[in-house]
């Protein structure tokens with residue numbers, strides 16, 4: 211058994227203890243002491259870090275009544291029976307104490323105001339969450355709970371811990387029934403909240419600092435509330451204030467105007483995109499006309515063959531469609547965008563050529579794949595530097611086929 215100093219003194223940051231054993235936990239070297247201020251992960255609260263003598267404590271685990279201090283390296287066996295000095299990373303621990311004490315307060319407030327019970331909690335490195343047995347918490351309820359929690363912070367209510375036996379536990383108005391029996395540790399926010407808890411807590415609610423809810427999510431029929439306490443809330447406010455101020459500067463406006471201006475810009479963007487699409491279609495019609503004029507005549511048809519660089523598949527498809535508006539046109543187009551090659555073959559209604567077959571045969575010859583309908587086909591998969599040769603090859607094939615069909 212390791213005596214837990216943090217049960218009675220959560221503010222003990224340095225201590226001396228006797229090394230009772232060297233141990234190993236999941237292949238990691240550990241030390242066991244007769245007493246310890248190091249908090250092992252439990253009840254949702256993460257472990258402490260710090261140092262034991264010259265060794266860094268990288269994790270702390272409770273098992274079989276003992277506290278395992280996981281070290282950065284194997285300990286000297288001569289340490290057993292010796293006294294060692296322990297020092298915990300106080301900023302890390304105090305942060306956990308703020309989040310954990312804040313959670314008790316938040317849970318009590320939701321319980322008091324709306325009867326929502328806290329079913330689980332999680333304390334993360336950046337943010338913490340608690341799950342409420344409520345299908346949904348309205349924004350108004352969130353605001354009300356956040357306000358009351360912060361009011362209770364301002365009142366600097368003492369937070370006490372004490373042990374109560376099974377016989378007297380009924381006298382304690384616990385928010386939730388205890389999960390353990392025997393001597394039960396009670397954490398009381400004086401006159402406000404009673405919880406059975408083995409964690410570390412601050413001395414008064416004032417030390418929790420500001421409490422801010424940052425998100426609500428629905429999780430399996432429950433509401434998950436993400437919250438920040440103390441320094442975390444301040445740092446979050448600082449970051450968000452900086453970002454929103456930067457955004458306001460970009461708009462040369464007051465921060466209150468930002469949502470409206472973003473909505474205005476989004477509407478404008480949509481309208482402009484629509485205009486661009488219209489103009490592009492009109493431009494492609496001119497380009498198609500131009501290409502047809504320059505196209506090669508063969509068997510009464512016009513073959514337009516062209517390899518582009520950097521043109522996307524959608525633009526290529528539109529151009530092909532414009533070209534074959536002429537019933538005697540054949541469009542053999544390709545584009546390389548980075549490593550990606552798109553090839554589109556199409557033909558007008560009167561052109562006696564199977565675009566899909568020609569595409570398949572051409573791509574097969576140059577190491578790609580694809581195919582399609584007699585009038586419109588798309589493929590790719592060839593190396594960009596082979597595109598020009600593929601288009602030239604396809605143009606020759608098309609010209610020969612169209613000429614032979616007219617002759618017959």
Ligand SMILES: [Zn+2]
Nearest residue numbers: 310397407409
């Ligand atoms: Zn607690």
